[in-house]
Amino acid sequence: MTAVAEPTNDTSQIPAPEGSVTITVKILRFNPEIDNEPHWESYDVPALPTDRVLNLLMNIKNYADGTLSFRRSCAHGICGSDAMQINGINRLACKVLVKDLLAKDGKPTTVSVAPIKGLPTMKDLYVDMEPFFEAFRSVKPYLIAYGNEPTNERYQSAADRERFDDTTKCILCACCTSSCPVYWADGSYFGPAAIVNAHRFIFDSRDEASEERLDILNDTEGVWRCRTTFNCTDACPRGIQVTKAIQEVKRALLFKRT
Amino acid sequence: MSESLTLEKPRSPRRRAARRNNFELYSWAFMRISGLALVILVLGHLFIMNILDGGVHRINFAFVAGRWSSPFWQFWDLAMLWLAQLHGGNGLRTIIDDYARKDTTRFWLKMLLYASMAVILVLGTLVIFTFDPNITA
Ligand code: HEM
Ligand code: SF4
């Protein structure tokens, strides 16, 4: 076997604004129509410290290689489309600033970008999210209430609202679930995001199906599979205390019923 | 109009309905409780056998026979045997669930695990209770 140098790509068309530095972006690329497996490609791109990784990807796509594929929509950390592994850590490309990635003392900077793990890669940086959403749907992430519909809103005290405030922030980006070693190994584990969204309703005083959801999460692929490694909490771009939410569900199962 | 076939998409995820039993809950709790007990049992065991009064060098047939003549050490060793075996076995069950790719592999690895657990538990328990200090070599 001979070592093959990573192909360098022509990036001369990318505009270089004043104050920009050239950094190398290594992207794990995969085209299912040509490639048998993913391979790394390097792009030297001019970047401002205030750029986000998403800007670099957009520049590569717009000026160097239009076939580069990735998801993004809001570009402001709201929609949860652009979860990817940046320097080995799951992040939203639209929330990572270049200045936080620059190498110390002016050394050349390399940034690696790969698709999130644990979900099938469809092309380049986008993955099939269906298994992720299937787990999400199966915890019944919607309000379930029985009896007569109230004629006005369903009131809730501030304290009751506070109980699940943290888990309302989820944007379903899959950063957490695709950083979970249990999910990598065993794709039928619900994964942290589904548990976060179950937590959102289990601890909602207006909801009446907590028992049902607790049953679902008490099962073989539920919360007991979690090994408390905190990868999910570290990955969440919304700063949700994911592992804590999972522990709260375990606690509810241990002490509130059985 | 032709009747449409309802086939699942290839590799579509399987998820069985919740079974409403607490097995995983109890096994999770057991790992924590047995772990706590093992800290005392195993570290105590290692300390007595390897460090106290000359450590391993004094272990011989008479030493073991002496210890097992006391119900206290019989109980200690029995508890250690059962807790470590069930704790380690349950831990390996988790690991098999994680890493086996096919249900058949998973099944047979677990059978192998359970069989080996049973052999060690039965054999160990038998030895602790039927140990004969007057055996002639
Ligand atoms: C010294 C005292 C011990 C403590 C406090 C302890 C504690 C624990 C706990 C809390 C877990 C569960 C981890 C999780 O589910 O997140 C665990 C897993 C495990 N333990 Fe122990 N344990 C001890 C001794 C042992 C011994 C003596 C063995 C071997 C016989 C063993 C083998 C295992 C295995 C194989 C696992 C599964 C690992 C995994 O889930 O990845 N442990 N232990
Ligand atoms: S804390 Fe639990 S859910 Fe989160 S990454 Fe670790 S094992 Fe997965």
Ligand code: SF4
């Ligand atoms: S919990 Fe955080 S990391 Fe997980 S899907 Fe929701 S927003 Fe993303």
Ligand code: FES
């Ligand atoms: S593009 Fe919407 S979250 Fe990044």
